Amino acid sequence: MTTNASASTVSNPALADDEEYSDDGFDSQNLRYNCNQLRAKIREFLGEKEMTLKEFLEECQVNPGSYYRFMELNGRDRGAGNTTYYGASRFFYRRDRRAKIEKRKQKANDKKRKASEHREEKAKKARDGLDLLKRIQETVLGDEDENGFPPVYDDCDEIRKKISEFQGEKIVTQAAFLKAMGNVSANSLRSFMSMKRGAGSGAANVVYRKGYVFFEKKRTLEGGNKTKKRLENEKKQGPDGFELRHDDGKRYYLVSELQQTV
Structure with a gap:
């Protein structure tokens, strides 16, 4: 061989x-x-x-x-x-x-499995989100007036911040969120969120008051504590809370009033 x-x-x-x-x-x-x-x-x-x-x-x-x-x-x-x-x-x-x-084959199967898990996770997240909205809506606040609204102790900027954070979690659709706030329109939300910064900027918008109620119910439901800023607002604003009228921070004076201060 x-x-x-x-x-x-x-x-x-x-x-x-x-x-x-x-x-x-x-x-x-x-x-x-x-x-x-x-x-x-x-x-x-x-x-x-x-x-x-x-x-x-x-x-x-x-x-x-x-x-x-x-x-x-x-x-x-x-x-x-x-x-x-x-x-x-x-x-x-x-x-x-x-x-x-x-x-x-394993790579393809893993891809399918991950896609399936992602769909299931997304569906579960949606179910959990809708359940959360339902429980928030069912929560009753103890300081509501005859119209079902409590005094507001968060300024407009704080409500805008809370809305941005909540929507950023993507646990519910915007439509479901607007409905849970009290059938608020998308236009009202867009108008409120696009306003310039300012404690009273947007206070007359329906989103301000209803948004406050929504997040106050959420805090109560979850057992969250009031922030230091919130407690200071309660002390400063008194039993009536923030005024529900738009305040962009601009002030106008008569010329005669300015002359008197000179």
């Missing part, structure tokens, strides 16, 4: 093997290991006990005699003409190929 043949000379005998592997597209171009590398790979594989030597040889379509002769040799090209070289090379090619296919 010739032991020093090059890797390319062993392709023809192997092509006559069982057609079982023909769909793998394996040929001499796929011989990635020299003889020594392949022997080391075989020893490593069999050492992992994934299959017995008998099963391995059956997969490689190699008889034990050829296998032992190949494994006893040493040298990068020694054994290239042995059927074990081509059979084992094809085995590892097929094995790596299956692993890549399985990896792609």
Whole structure:
């Protein structure tokens, strides 16, 4: 038997093997290991006990005699003409190929699973958000007047901040939020949120009062404490709270009034 043949000379005998592997597209171009590398790979594989030597040889379509002769040799090209070289090379090619296919399948399955989990999480978030709105609406405040409104102790800027933060959580749609506030229109919300900064800027807008009630009910429902600023507002504004009229901070004086102050 010739032991020093090059890797390319062993392709023809192997092509006559069982057609079982023909769909793998394996040929001499796929011989990635020299003889020594392949022997080391075989020893490593069999050492992992994934299959017995008998099963391995059956997969490689190699008889034990050829296998032992190949494994006893040493040298990068020694054994290239042995059927074990081509059979084992094809085995590892097929094995790596299956692993890549399985990896792609697993990646696709993981993508589908994550998409499904995302949809379920989004649906659960929506259900939880609607449940929260329902419980907020059912909460009763103890200091409501005859019209069902309590005095307002957050200024306009604070309400705008709370609205931005709540909508930023994306737990409910804007339509559901507007309905929970008391069927407020999107135009009113847009107008209120676009006003310039100022404690009273937008106080006449329906969103100001209804927004305050919404977030006050939410705080009460969740057992949240009043902030330091809120307590200061209660003390400063008294029992009536902030005035519900627009105040953009501008002040106008008669010329005569200005002259009197000079």
